[in-house]
Amino acid sequence: MDFKLTEEHIMIRDAARDFARNELLPGVIERDEKQEFPSEQIKKMGELGFLGMMASPEFGGGGMDTISYILAMEEISKIDASASVVMSVNNSLVCWGIDTYGSQEQKKKYLSKLTTGEKLGAFCLSEPEAGSDATSQRTTAIDKGDHYLLNGTKNWITNGNSADYYIVIAQTDREKKHKGINAFIVEKGVEGFEIGPKEQKMGIRGSDTHSLNFNDVKVPKENRIGEDGFGFKFAMKTLSGGRIGIAAQALGIASGAYELALDYSKQRKAFGTEICNHQAIAFKLADMYTSIEASRHLVMKAAWEKDQGANYDLSGAMAKVYASKTAMDVTTEAVQVHGGNGYVKEYHVERLMRDAKITQIYEGTSEIQKIVISRGILRD
Numbered sequence: 001m002d003f004k005l006t007e008e009h010i011m012i013r014d015a016a017r018d019f020a021r022n023e024l025l026p027g028v029i030e031r032d033e034k035q036e037f038p039s040e041q042i043k044k045m046g047e048l049g050f051l052g053m054m055a056s057p058e059f060g061g062g063g064m065d066t067i068s069y070i071l072a073m074e075e076i077s078k079i080d081a082s083a084s085v086v087m088s089v090n091n092s093l094v095c096w097g098i099d100t101y102g103s104q105e106q107k108k109k110y111l112s113k114l115t116t117g118e119k120l121g122a123f124c125l126s127e128p129e130a131g132s133d134a135t136s137q138r139t140t141a142i143d144k145g146d147h148y149l150l151n152g153t154k155n156w157i158t159n160g161n162s163a164d165y166y167i168v169i170a171q172t173d174r175e176k177k178h179k180g181i182n183a184f185i186v187e188k189g190v191e192g193f194e195i196g197p198k199e200q201k202m203g204i205r206g207s208d209t210h211s212l213n214f215n216d217v218k219v220p221k222e223n224r225i226g227e228d229g230f231g232f233k234f235a236m237k238t239l240s241g242g243r244i245g246i247a248a249q250a251l252g253i254a255s256g257a258y259e260l261a262l263d264y265s266k267q268r269k270a271f272g273t274e275i276c277n278h279q280a281i282a283f284k285l286a287d288m289y290t291s292i293e294a295s296r297h298l299v300m301k302a303a304w305e306k307d308q309g310a311n312y313d314l315s316g317a318m319a320k321v322y323a324s325k326t327a328m329d330v331t332t333e334a335v336q337v338h339g340g341n342g343y344v345k346e347y348h349v350e351r352l353m354r355d356a357k358i359t360q361i362y363e364g365t366s367e368i369q370k371i372v373i374s375r376g377i378l379r380d
């Protein structure tokens with residue numbers, strides 16, 4: 001067993017770290033406060049290759065492994081989880097989905113622009129009445145010969161307004177249940193496609209979350225991904241990889257908060273010494289570091305399994321449920337280590353604590369991950 005990173009991995013991690021410190025850190029507090037999407041920064045991330053890291057080089061992707069991707073995700077998430085969710089959705093859900101299951105035409109037309117950041121993607125599965133229960137799709141896509149007619153509403157869509165291309169999951173044949181679900185690529189601006197108001201969120205406030213309405217939207221047949229009825233499996237397979245990305249995001253939020261708490265504890269004095277010299281604080285740091293390292297091993301293992309071509313449904317779910325709990329625990333303790341300053345925006349940890357919560361909710365709640373894990377254990 002070799003836990004060492006390769007030189008290339010270290011290079012990618014360091015590039016992401018530099019980018020996060022130089023380009024994302026300035027203004028991160030203001031963007032959070034104003035709920036401002038980091039447009040300029042996302043454009044630069046595209047130019048640097050952070051938006052299509054694992055996609056095929058033939059279509060502008062980086063052709064990198066999942067380990068490289070999660071190392072970059074961790075570094076970006078330490079500083080700005082709003083930027084890293086944009087990165088995660090574009091890489092793991094949209095680019096990976098089209099690269100793995102899309103037609104050559106879809107890859108030429110859509111993927112080659114998504115990998116470079118020229119265009120941005122969104123993944124639209126959740127609905128007002130189909131969040132965790134993803135097979136209960138109410139959005140319909142009726143087969144009209146050369147096109148599908150799309151009707152329905154999608155909720156909580158990341159990149160809701162900023163995206164250009166939307167992967168939309170919809171029910172074509174209700175009698176076939178999940179086997180009658182399809183996935184489509186829908187372009188922004190087509191007739192009948194309306195973007196609802198922006199959600200006012202607790203955390204990841206720089207990201208852009210909207211509901212979407214589809215009213216008799218014509219989707220060309222060639223925009224369906226895969227065979228008729230493949231949409232639910234497409235969504236599940238794509239989300240399995242997405243969960244590794246969100247686990248890496250949670251890991252980044254936790255390690256970002258830990259590093260801030262560690263630095264602070266070495267500077268702040270109380271009762272005549274730096275607070276890290278008090279066991280009450282030192283033990284908190286020990287617990288934080290241990291759970292971060294445990295999360296890192298789970299996230300790395302899931303990424304490694306994906307790179308090996310093994311099944312990563314279980315390891316991805318375990319990584320997400322554990323790393324997201326770690327993110328909540330560690331950010332909460334990081335606020336505590338900072339005391340009164342932890343409750344103040346300029347010290348960053350209160351934002352990280354608010355950002356951490358969503359990692360237990362999106363791309364499958366912690367409860368859904370436990371369904372996936374328990375079914376996997378009981379099946380084997």
Ligand code: CAA
Nearest residue numbers: 125126132133134135158233236237240313362363364368
């Ligand atoms: N890979 C391939 N196929 C899979 C699969 C996987 N990982 N998981 C399930 N399937 C298949 C099953 O094999 C089954 O197919 P067959 O009938 O052919 O065998 C089919 O899908 C239905 O599976 P289940 O019977 O297990 O379905 P279920 O109704 O019990 O639900 C679930 C399973 C795991 C709970 C699923 O509904 C789920 O993952 N829900 C959560 C949805 C979710 O993650 N939403 C996140 C929204 S996206 C987002 O957040 C993005 C963002 O913007 C950040």
